[in-house]
Amino acid sequence: MVAKRGRLDRFISKACQISLRQVKPLLAQGQICVDGQWVSDAALQIDSFSTISCQGQLLQERQRVYRMLHKPVGVVSATEDPIHRTVLDLIDGPAIPGLHLAGRLDLNSTGLMLLTNDGRWSKRLSAPETKVAKHYRVGVTHPITPDYIQAFAAGMYFEFEDSTTAPVILTIVADRVADLVLTEGKYHQIKRMFGRMGNPVLSLHRFRIGGLYLNGGPDADRTSPLATDLAEGQWRDLTASELGLFVD
The missing domain is CATH 3.30.2350.10 (Pseudouridine synthase)
Known part of the structure; x- marks a missing residue:
């Protein structure tokens, strides 16, 4: 039940069903937002409580209880x-x-x-x-x-x-x-x-x-x-x- 951490680019690739190569330009263009901040680091560590959106589409939002x-x-x-x-x-x-x-x-x-x-x-x-x-x-x-x-x-x-x-x-x-x-x-x-x-x-x-x-x-x-x-x-x-x- 521990919130596992992982790389942002791998999460985006899986969530959007695109290749890791296709994730790179999205990061470079400022299309990916994590916890209210536009990010460009493919290796950024995220977990199940990170709020993540790509090109305006919310991919993950989970509140701690x-x-x-x-x-x-x-x-x-x-x-x-x-x-x-x-x-x-x-x-x-x-x-x-x-x-x-x-x-x-x-x-x-x-x-x-x-x-x-x-x-x-x-x-x-x-x-x-x-x-x-x-x-x-x-x-x-x-x-x-x-x-x-x-x-x-x-x-x-x-x-x-x-x-x-x-x-x-x-x-x-x-x-x-x-x-x-x-x-x-x-x-x-x-x-x-x-x-x-x-x-x-x-x-x-x-x-x-x-x-x-x-x-x-x-x-x-x-x-x-x-x-x-x-x-x-x-x-x-x-x-x-x-x-x-x-x-x-």
Whole structure:
């Protein structure tokens, strides 16, 4: 889903069904426009979000889309599923080619999800090296004792991935409720970590990604940009200031 880059002349040749040799005079005559600029460089690198026209004819125009959604229980984090409703099924309006999930939540988990058609953005957001923090509120079966704090901070080794989890910040909120901060997202990581402690998870809700909060969030810094309240199943586009929270 990453927007692949390529040469402008090859794109024009394919889009207009002409030879590369025929593209050259069009460039020399100033007949090709990319993102509002007349260009003459045949090797100019373009991608699927470049707006391109040739001799006044629009060949490509695709806008980047960035959305947030409040996922309910019972909705699967996938683009399609033969049994359950998917996150994309909650998005009304015309279908957007390439729209996908930037991160996932389990079927019975709830909370903040991000969607985009910009593969570079979602890849960067999910990459471990970027260390974008995800915040969760977790309800469990048995009381959470202070020793959990050190166990989660030290990390846990999982044979499935043959790796140890990065440090997780655990804050005890109530007898059976904790807030967690993760900078990675291994398969069912939170449930597996509590499972290692012999304490099954009953509820899992993600309320924050980076500086973006869902409905304020229990630890919201009120001086930071906050997300507009979204009921379960609702979505909206990110504002420019919210999108700026994820720009290096």
